[in-house]
Amino acid sequence: MGAVSPFRRDLVVVGASAGGVEALRTVVSALPPDFPAAVLVTMHLSAGTQSALAQILDRTGSLPARPARHGEPIEPGTVYVATPDRHLLTGDGVLVLTQGPTESGHRPAINATFRSAAVTHGPKVVGVVLSGVLDDGAAGLRAIVDRGGVAVVQDPADALYSGMPQSALASVDTEHVVRAGEIGALLDKLVRMPVEPAELPPPSDTLLLEDEIARDSVRAGAFPPSDQLAGSGYTCPDCQGALTEVDPAGQYRCRIGHAWSAEALLSAHDGEFRFALQKALRALDEKAGLARKLATQLSGRQAGGLSERYTASAREAAEAAETLRRFLVGQGEWAGDEATTP
Structure with missing residues (x-):
């Protein structure tokens, strides 16, 4: 031969x-x-x-x-x-x-x-x-x-x-x-450069499965559960489905097929965390503003101390908002890997 x-x-x-x-x-x-x-x-x-x-x-x-x-x-x-x-x-x-x-x-x-x-x-x-x-x-x-x-x-x-x-x-x-x-x-x-052929093992089942998912588009059960794959306890930022760990090096898939590396998943959750904090800051600012408005409207009336209660509520919300704002400013703007359109 x-x-x-x-x-x-x-x-x-x-x-x-x-x-x-x-x-x-x-x-x-x-x-x-x-x-x-x-x-x-x-x-x-x-x-x-x-x-x-x-x-x-x-x-x-x-x-x-x-x-x-x-x-x-x-x-x-x-x-x-x-x-x-x-x-x-x-x-x-x-x-x-x-x-x-x-x-x-x-x-x-x-x-x-x-x-x-x-x-x-x-x-x-x-x-x-x-x-x-x-x-x-x-x-x-x-x-x-x-x-x-x-x-x-x-x-x-x-x-x-x-x-x-x-x-x-x-x-x-x-x-x-x-x-x-x-x-x-x-x-x-x-x-x-000429390359001499070498004996190689066939592609792993995991590699073939992940390649198949990329080819077959989003479909129900694209990544079926398996007794050999461990549930991660994390959720997919794209669809909120449960993520399965497909590679000990830190690769995850949800049932729909969305894939995440550990680093990208951490970054995505960081973005969710900051978004939640920004929503909380907005709510605190609005609470403080509304409480101050109510306190001003009731000022000087016989309101059973409601004005003082609203004033105290406005002060507490404003202090909490300022603490949260300082934290967000100290963290700086989140710099994720935004898609590029050259």
Whole structure:
């Protein structure tokens, strides 16, 4: 039986978020016209918006860049950009766009793209994580490496927002930690280098299930309970359903299929906490104002001490509101990973 021939990596998947537009422009501008692999770019985008990212990248480098279209063949030397409110996945030689459940509040989600590439292309994938906050892309990059692919991470010191690169490096071991200006040349080298096939285990059941959920859209029972999976005791910020822990590293799914990393879940609950405090502050301010109005209306009347009671109530509410306001100001404005629409 003859030896199995070497192959080359033919798919590059890139994830970026906050601060990622400039990093993407830097990377794409360095790719040569004869780049022999396809490039899939996923960046967090708000639903219902128009994105100019594909046009920006098309003007930036020598490779054509365009918005991804469902069912389009994946061609080498082309940059495909995820569109708002659609996960960008890979199929049998074609692009697949879905409205699968959001992941850490995002659709498109970087993890969904990376997992899909790991399932369909295995060791032929190069995964790249660029600037962004929180940790989208870390679990997907681990799936790529587990399936024999290669991880490339922007040096956190070079990223405008270091959260995503740092989370990726905490999840995978890789020698390819470089500045954005060096990534293009590195990718060109990686996709031209012959790779000897290696025996790899099949994709795990968890990886296949999560990829299937991203493909099958939101449906009742998308993530059925299992005796092997532990209930987390947490609730999904998207639908308030119970979350199940699907990965000891801190990955959660609800019955609808919404996915959350531990870090993103913490950030979402932080936002809920601050929103609750802001509602409480509003209620205290309104209570103090109404109590002062009632006290003024009853002032000087024979009201059995009601005016004094309202005055005291207004003072207590105002003091509590001031304490809460000082706390919120001291915490500063919450800076979550807001969707970007370049």
